[in-house]
Amino acid sequence: MDISERIYLDYAASTPLDKEVLQSMTPYFSDCFGNANSQHYYGRKAAEALDAARETIAAAIGARDSEIYFTSGGTEADNLAVFGAARAQKKRGRTRILLSAAEHHAVSESADALAKDENFEVERIPIDGGGKIDLAFLKRVADERTALVAVMAASNELGTIQPVKEAAEIAHATGATFFTDAVQAAPYLRLNVKELGADLLSFSAHKFYGPKGAGILYVKSGLPMERLIAGGEQERGLRGGTVNVAAAAGAAAAYKKALAEMEENNKKIRALKQRFLREISAYPFIKINGGDGDDYLPSILNLRIDGAENAAVLSLMDLRGVAASAGAACAGGDVLPSRVLLAAGLSEEQAKSSFRVSFGKHNTEEEIVRAAKIIGEIGETLTKKSANE
Numbered sequence: 001m002d003i004s005e006r007i008y009l010d011y012a013a014s015t016p017l018d019k020e021v022l023q024s025m026t027p028y029f030s031d032c033f034g035n036a037n038s039q040h041y042y043g044r045k046a047a048e049a050l051d052a053a054r055e056t057i058a059a060a061i062g063a064r065d066s067e068i069y070f071t072s073g074g075t076e077a078d079n080l081a082v083f084g085a086a087r088a089q090k091k092r093g094r095t096r097i098l099l100s101a102a103e104h105h106a107v108s109e110s111a112d113a114l115a116k117d118e119n120f121e122v123e124r125i126p127i128d129g130g131g132k133i134d135l136a137f138l139k140r141v142a143d144e145r146t147a148l149v150a151v152m153a154a155s156n157e158l159g160t161i162q163p164v165k166e167a168a169e170i171a172h173a174t175g176a177t178f179f180t181d182a183v184q185a186a187p188y189l190r191l192n193v194k195e196l197g198a199d200l201l202s203f204s205a206h207k208f209y210g211p212k213g214a215g216i217l218y219v220k221s222g223l224p225m226e227r228l229i230a231g232g233e234q235e236r237g238l239r240g241g242t243v244n245v246a247a248a249a250g251a252a253a254a255y256k257k258a259l260a261e262m263e264e265n266n267k268k269i270r271a272l273k274q275r276f277l278r279e280i281s282a283y284p285f286i287k288i289n290g291g292d293g294d295d296y297l298p299s300i301l302n303l304r305i306d307g308a309e310n311a312a313v314l315s316l317m318d319l320r321g322v323a324a325s326a327g328a329a330c331a332g333g334d335v336l337p338s339r340v341l342l343a344a345g346l347s348e349e350q351a352k353s354s355f356r357v358s359f360g361k362h363n364t365e366e367e368i369v370r371a372a373k374i375i376g377e378i379g380e381t382l383t384k385k386s387a388n389e
């Protein structure tokens with residue numbers, strides 16, 4: 001099959017690098033290759049680029065330049081937020097972590113590691129069938145022993161937009177640190193750390209047409225933090241290691257472009273989603289997990305075909321040129337049901353029959369119509385097969 005016939009519906013897993021963004025990165029692979037910490041012309045050139053990238057990101061989210069930290073990706077930013085803030089709070093007698101049941105593995109497993117190895121008490125904030133957190137539960141359980149509350153801005157599996165501001169208020173009322181993973185939300189929502197009340201906020205550039213391996217962590221000025229990566233004094237001592245200047249420059253250029261195009265892209269992508277929903281309504285056995293209204297990202301749809309395992313659906317889709325995934329890309333290959341879908345009330349069987357399609361700015365209506373038909377036909381074949389078994 002020619003690549004031009006393939007349909008990419010996995011933008012929540014990663015997006016293609018924008019050509020202009022690539023151009024903005026190339027000088028830092030060649031002439032401006034210096035180490036941003038070096039005290040000479042080459043170092044200064046790299047440091048200037050890093051400062052400019054920091055300034056762009058900071059201005060975009062209502063932060064100060066000194067509150068922006070570059071990391072090797074969303075996963076590292078999430079790990080730094082959870083381990084760094086929780087360990088710093090433990091020294092102040094706080095040993096509880098409250099996190100939403102919808103968190104990405106990067107947050108969820110960091111918290112579990114702290115429970116297993118460092119005597120933290122970890123509790124998950126339940127989510128409803130739509131994927132939204134139970135704020136009343138959070139309010140009930142948050143107390144003065146709470147070190148950290150983590151509620152993602154939007155779900156990577158269901159697309160649910162969370163009530164971040166309200167969760168932050170509850171956390172702050174107890175003196176806890178509040179962290180929001182905005183990796184999926186970044187291309188679609190205007191995020192301002194002050195309006196959200198975030199002490200920590202993470203981003204990953206490859207979700208908004210920037211490079212992979214380019215993460216950002218906002219850390220509120222004065223917030224007690226411990227570092228994860230020991231080394232030099234880069235990133236104001238919080239993250240050792242020579243900074244990837246090209247990645248930082250690319251992340252900033254990509255975020256700037258994402259903000260400039262946000263309304264236009266959201267409108268286009270939401271319309272594609274609506275069109276897709278209309279097309280799949282011809283196949284009543286395709287169910288929607290969560291929801292598809294305005295409190296969901298325009299890009300994500302979580303689908304289910306009862307009686308057809310997602311691994312089979314996805315591999316048949318791939319054979320017919322449609323790329324999608326089981327939800328969390330990092331869980332690809334294993335057959336465990338998504339713990340997020342289970343938390344949203346699905347049975348194991350239903351969770352194993354669920355998969356995610358996610359749209360992006362390069363999709364066309366023709367692709368969406370074709371993909372819906374392919375998924376419908378695959379569903380028809382598999383559900384007939386399972387009915388005859």
Ligand code: PLP
Nearest residue numbers: 073074075104106156183184204
């Ligand atoms: N957080 C969320 C919500 C994500 O969706 C992802 C990636 O899928 C990550 C964190 C991890 O980001 P990265 O791929 O940059 O490590």
